[in-house]
Amino acid sequence: MVIKKASSDVQNSLAGESSPARAIESAQDINVGKSLRKLRDERGLTIRALASQSGLAVNTLSLIENGKTSPSVSTLQHLALAMDVPITAFFEAERPEQKVIHLSAQSRQRATFESGFMEDLGTGARGRRIEPFVVTLEAHASSGDLPIVHTGHEFVFCLEGHLTYEIEGMEYVLEAGDSLLFEAHLPHRWMNEAYSPSRSLLVLCPSDERDRPTERHFNPE
Secondary structure (H helix, E strand, O other), rough: EOOOOOOOOHHHHHHHOOOHHHHHHHOOOEEEHHHHHHHHOOOOOOOOHHHHHHHOHHHHHHHOOOOOOOOOOHHHHHHHHHHOOOHHHHHHHOOOOOOOOOOHHHEEEEEEEEEEEEEOOOOOOOOOOOOEEEEEEEEOOOOOOEEEEOOOEEEEEEOEEEEEEEOOOOEEEHHHHHHHEEEEEOOOEEOOOOOOOOOEEEEEOOOOOOOOEEEEEEEOO
C-alpha cells in the first residue's frame, strides 16, 4: 500500500512558479503495507497474533499488507502500540541508520493524515530522540479539542501562512518567520484558522524514548 499524495486542493492552493510546493509534490510515497509486514516478521508475529494484540481484524491487516486499502492514522497508532514502535516506523524506507542525514527536497518521505501531510526530515537517524518534520496543514485544520501533553520540548517555525498554538490557555499566532519553543508537558493544541494552507517546521524532542508525541499530534481521534 502506498500512502496517497496530498490532496489536490492543498497542492493547488500552494502552487506557483516559485512555491516550495514543487518540492513537496515530488516527495517520495511510502509503501506502508510492506513496512508493516517487515515489522511484523521481525517480531515473529503471525497476522492473527498482531490482530489480537492490536484489536484490528485479520482481514484489515491482510488488506493493508497487500496494498488493497490505506490505513488511517488511528489504525497505524493501534499497530504502533501493539508492536512498540513509533508511528514513523511505517514511513521509513529500507535504509541503514546513519550518523549524518542529508535529504534533498525530492527525497523526503511523506505521510498523510486527516487534515494535511507531514514530511519526515530525520529518516535513518539513530535513536530518533529528535523528530523533525515539515508539516502542511489544510485551512481550518486543528489537532482537536483535547490538549496534547508529552515529554521533552517542542519547536515550531512557521514557513508559510498562519499557525496558532494554544499553550496553557494562552494563544500564540505564528506568521512566516515566527517560531515557538516550549516545554511539551504544558497542555497544548495547534490549529490553522486561516483560509489557506500553512507550512511549518516541527521538531519534537521527547525526553523519554517510550514517548510517542507524533501520534498525539496527528491522530484524528
